[in-house]
Amino acid sequence: MSLDNFRGEVRAWCERHVPTDWRASQTGASEAEFAAFQKAWFAELHGAGFAVPHWPAQWGGGMPVDEQIVLYSELAAHDAPRLVLAFVGIHHAASTLLVAGTDEQRRRHLPAILDGEIWVQGFSEPEAGSDLASLRTTARRVGDNYLVDGQKLWASGGLHADWCLLLARTDPDAPKRRGISYFLLDMTTPGVEVRPIRNAIGDSHFCEIFLDGVEIPAANLIGVENQGWQVAQATLGAERGMTMLELAERLGNAGFRWLVQACQPIEDGLVADRLARFEIEIAGLRGLCRDLVQQHDAGAVGPADASVVKLYYSELLQRMTDFGAEVAGMAAQTQLTKPASSGWESGSWMLDFIGSWEWTIPGGASEIQRTIIAERGLGLPREPSAV
Template sequence: MTQIELEQFRRQVGSWLASNVPNAWRPALTNAEQGDFVELQKAWFTKLVEAGYATPHWPEGWPGGGRSLAEQKVIFEEVARADAPRLILYFVALYHAACTLFECGSEEQRQKYLPGILKGEIWCQGFSEPNAGSDLASLKTRAVRKGDKYIINGQKTWSTMAQYADHCLLLARTDSSGPPQAGLTYLLLDMKSPGVSVRPISQITGDDEFAEIFFDDVEVDVADRVGDEGAGWAVAQATLASERGLTLVELTQRMRYGLNILVGTLKSNGRLSDPVALADLGCLIPKVDAACALADQYLQKRINGTEQVGDASIVKLYYAQVLREFVALGVRVGGLDGQGDSGFMRGATQETGDWTLDYMNSYNWSIAGGSNEVQRNIIAERMLGMPREPKSWQLGE
């Protein structure tokens, strides 16, 4: 697609968004019940699917699929520019589940599960555990094969929207005799199966976006295993890789949009003539621009086929740092009003203008998408060639 054609496509997407983004969704979802948020997400998802803008990253032949990375980038940029709600409820389904099935699943699994995603089925991710967060290789949830079934016992935590999920991407241990990564198996689990129980986690922000999942003798068909038994670590890497690139473009672009909210706070508090506040804003703006540029550069590398291990880690690490500075400035210029809680806004990113909550939420991005510590290790070891950090099992612990 030529640059002229891309600009025509951009205008087409922008025009559609101008007519279809839910009106006044921000105030409607401030202090809203979780159920109201879920209904708005389902309605917005249906609109995007029908327009072909929910699945541009899917392969050609699927509704909305077959778009180039450049076209996908246009869609994400315009969605951010239009200040549309984020598809938080469907993120795992659209990216983690779909991309895993396209890359590692069987044709039977794709035909079984992908049409359901397009119809609105919700997925969650069952990777992290109370003692296995960034170090997934230490997870304890067991999957024991009995005939054509796996019997699952264990616990997962920090699973986004698991209380509403129809299916779960589950990483479980089938072998403990060798290196930890070698004993993991990847399964597709029906969340309505007997023995599955979900407990939402109430956060300090007032949200219950995450949940714990408990498995008590839950049965999963062997046919719902993705890849070979014991190959779950490699499949999980494909899952985690699916959230890179376009997601980073969207988040950085939304942060750029959030500058308008920050300037609005300065205006409302009479701080537009405050030299200190303006100096801080002047320092922040180029950092936001740099985050956007890094995300664009990373995506261009993917388009060109020159992406290197660690490129995504640089973008994610810098985004988390700039986001913290962004919302911290919001707290500082918000004055006494900025210290209060005006209500959690569902479906938004961290730059909502409720700066105290935004600041607390910004700490999520020290962990989400891979903890900052893990990203630094990837950059140090895989890009800079520094010695690898020893694992506990290598030390005999």
């Protein structure tokens, strides 16, 4: 099928299936309403073959990269809801299982994710955020199980999660990156407690996870014991590439449209100039993202390419939402809710701007991305170690 024909099919599907009232119905939605909507929308996409196009064909994906680019472009252009709740499952969990999981783990979880199984990431801790290797959650082998104790923080979607991607320290005497193991945790296991955290804009998608004597079967270990750090790098890398392409398309469609509308009527030359600059930057971001996924598909991604895209997107998002809050005036200061299934470009500008700061911190803060670009991309001298 030609790309033009495929685009026509996706466009027609979007016109029939994207709910036109979702922003209104998801504004102020309860946690239960949000979860029900997200699961129904995922099932709708899955039925059309659009939920996991980046997965291998044997697991329900196999869409060529050029078609994936068209798909995400059309979903963004039609203002489709984001798969917020399924994100960790279809990207992080799936990539972890495909790269480092056993055949049994893949058979157990990949079909379940397509059936609606929800995942959360149990990486960050109160004293191990950007410096993830400093984590203190421990896992001790006892027979056929590991006993896990500790606390995880900033676990998005934890209230609804069925399973957790968990990092824990299994060798306290090893150098900090060499004593970590990677586990799959059933969130119904006794000793697991999830507490929501209300953030600055009033949402509670962040959670704390407390682990008190939690038993994880040894069969749920991913990869080799004490080598979970290497597995985690593959998991963190999953939010680059195609996921960044989707976010870039959304920023360039719904996000930029909202911004232009906020500036109407454009009577100020400075405002027009800023909009033109943003449009140019968005075009550059889209180009970077498309190049990244094509290079990834060809096995030719550079060691810092993903960091360049992550840094570029997160800081452009911050600048755009900041400008949106500025031009929207006092009206933006009084909006207290935004659609629960939107991204960071809902048009509720002050809330979007506050939320945009999330992107410059998780998955490697902007400072870390600059270090990676400098050392791995440009070959500059390594930053001195503190230990």
